[in-house]
Amino acid sequence: MLKRNGTKNIALLITLILIFFQSNLYTKAIKVGSNHKVKTITAALLFAVNGDTLLIASGIYKEGPIAIRKSITIVGINNPIISGDGKYEIFLVEANNVKITGLVFREAGLNYIKDNAAIKLNNVKNCVISSNKFENNFFGIYLAKSQNCIIDGNIISANHKKETQSGNGIHLWYCKNIIIKNNTIRGHRDGIYMEFVRNSNIHNNFAEKNIRYGLHFMFSDSCSYSNNHFQINGAGAAVMYSHNVEMKNNRFEKNWGSASYGLLLKDIYDSKISNNIFYKNSCGIYFEGCNRITFTKNDLIENGWAVRLMSNSMENKFSENNFISNSFDIATNSTKNYNYFDGNHWSEYKGYDLNKDGIGDVPFRPVKLFSFISERIRPSLILIRSLFIEIVNIAETVFPTFTPEALLDNNPKMKRI
């Protein structure tokens, strides 16, 4: 009797456990669409529980702002369009473990107070936003105070005309451990914008034709940027006030204009910039207040200025870079030099190599007198390509008097590295 009762109890316990687990492991999928029982996303969200999947059928959904406060997965089937109608924010995510994929977001409305975004993640963890399309939104993806999220393979585009009427493609504020990869961003104010972000990884993104910067970050320490491609952005890429930044294998190109930079660095410390390509920027890379940066194995090709080095930048190391066909290789406003140049290749180098070890026997002085003068007095650039300037440059190379005497490369490489 007692034994039978025990088995019953165990059977009951197992059933209970199964029921308990079922609600967690075997979650239900809710189909949303005009042909299904649930017509709107808002309705589906009402009776969805944590772990459910919303399958959104194709169609256009205009439901005003939608808040997601449950840990669910939202999957778009055949690119359903979710519109903010030019007025609202579209998705506001306030739960952890939310996954959003395969949707098309359109026209999140312009709002200066609320910073309307197509998807805003507010104070969440472990969310994934992947393979979505964003068209003409104010902000694209906006992350605030979030951690461990992944933003992968989204295509974000807008055709805003004015900087003030446009938000950023991907915007991060106070975030940690975020991965941003394989995204394409066009026509926003800044392609990727980060402020107060830690330990994040940004790779394989493509930012093009944004109104201001392709990449813009401030106060974001210990982040790494690799294999990204930034081109034809209004002012290139600008990074400021950060430590331990790593930039590798990126391509900065065709940022051409009187206030454009391939990469603008302001107050960046202890960072590594290597194997990047700077091609056809009016200023390849600009250093202001930057200390202890290792700048190696980069290619600087056909820029106006390859490097502009302000006098408040110290102990930066430039080695094994290729400086090829730039109008000015290095420009500086300082008469002293506190940076190191060693073993770079300079296409302007006119020295010789008698012992054939691949290293030129005469040191190279990358700062020409004219680049020095024009850095101090910008209007003097109207004399560019004048015969007088060529003569003066040659005279200065032979007997340096104005340009920083210590700024030289003692081991210039004869061949491209």
Added chain:
Amino acid sequence: MNILAKIIRYQIHDISRSMWLIIYTLFFLLTSYGLISFSNNIPKVLVSLMNITLIIIPMVSIIFGTIYLYNNKDYVVLMLSQPIKRTVLYFGLYLGLVIPLAFSFVIGISIPLILSGKNWLEHIAVIVYLFTSGVFQTIIFVSIAFLISIVNENRILGLGLSIFIWLCFAVLYDGMLLLIIEFFQDYPLEKMLIGFLFFNPIDLARILIILKLDVAALMGYTGAVFQKFFNTEWGIILSLSSLTIWSIVPLLIGKSKFLKKDF
């Protein structure tokens, strides 16, 4: 008019046989051919061609022009004994030199450019500016050369003076500009600098071409002010008329001296 054409034809015949003109044409042919075949980057080639155009053409025109008139003194005296107006003779000599010089410049640069088969049509604006300014440099510096050699009876002095004047326009003027820029750097200089450019045909041509190239972006604010001025109709009209004045004024002064000169 008939006589003018005859004189021009004779002069062109005469010059075409001289070593100078052949070397001059060959120089342009070879340098532009070399530049084009070494580089795929047409804007870069055009910048180099601009440098050559703005240094070599004024130099050759002014030196060759001076020597030309000195060498033709016997011919001038002979012609003056005939019933020919002095004005006609003067313009005949002038055009007889300017036409072959300008022609050999245009031929020397355009043939390699066309034969290269590269997409030079994309940069047609720069090329038009390049040819226009090259031809203007020839016209201007030959007129200055004529003025010099008519005023100075002494060959050595005349030649020295023309080299010095070339040096002034090509080099010293820019040095002076740099000093002015340095000295008044705290003031907005842009408008003044635009004014200064009109007093030197070489600088004016250089800026006109550079503003058509993408180097202009390096000039920042100054460049923007210049773009704004030189890309309007007024800017183009003003620069063209300035170049025209530079060609006509020395020529006319030279003519009046030539009319009164006792050979």
